[in-house]
Amino acid sequence: MSTSASRVATFGTTIFTEVNTLAQQYNALNLGQGKPDFDAPQDVIMQLVHAAQSGQHNQYAPGPGTASLRQAVVDHAARFYNMDINPVGGVVVTSGATEGILSAILGLVDPGDEVVVIEPYYDSYVPDIIMANAVPVYVPLHPPAWTFDTDELRSAFTRKTRALILNSPQNPTGRVFTRQELMLIAELCIEHDVTVIADEVYEHLLFAPAEHIP
Incomplete structure (x- = not known):
């Protein structure tokens, strides 16, 4: 008896899984998935540490995303494309x-x-x-x-x-x-x-x- 829904039966293995396996097997630099072989900038790492230690990020975020992040999205659109977007009704943050x-x-x-x-x-x-x-x-x-x-x-x-x-x-x-x-x-x-x-x-x-x- 199948435990998967019929709509996913043909999906198979993602190409990224296959490429990652081959890259590891042959010790190759994987350029196929945004996986650099260097660390994040130290300033970014320290900002993440500060955010984790601030005590402000240990709860569920608002459904549309935190206000500061939505505002950053709006600021980016304005800076690069002169777009005027409402951060309240015009931006939703997702996990990628x-x-x-x-x-x-x-x-x-x-x-x-x-x-x-x-x-x-x-x-x-x-x-x-x-x-x-x-x-x-x-x-x-x-x-x-x-x-x-x-x-x-x-x-x-x-x-x-x-x-x-x-x-x-x-x-x-x-x-x-x-x-x-x-x-x-x-x-x-x-x-x-x-x-x-x-x-x-x-x-x-x-x-x-x-x-x-x-």
Whole structure:
């Protein structure tokens, strides 16, 4: 008798587990998961020690996240993108981007809805969609420039489309979508009443002349 739900039966082992095992086996430097071979800056470590010793962080945090952290998110958006965000109603803190993406999908998508995924993609996207009993619809990026075909993108939108996951800079290709590409995505999402789930975790890891556009 199976002890797992049918919706997770095909998930298998995450690629990160496989790569970590191989890296350890061959004593290789693992560049696949944000795992540097050096320590955090000493100033950061001391701030963590101070926070742990302050007696202010031994209780459950507010559901949306602590006020100071939400304000820091707002300040970041204002500093880099001139965005005006309400820290009370406009920011929710999650335990990492992966949890945030799953929460967004579960909160937006009903069973049978479709979610557009640009591939290749970060490996949690499709399992998240399946967990919501929704259907992933794929739009491939074509080498060597790693751009999408506009007709393929347009055809991915149907009356069942509920969300699109947009990752820029893109993992794993490093592609930074241009303003023209983003405008087309925005136009299609507005036309079909589709919500964009933007994964921008690499927003500051850019090389000129690439420009991240939130």
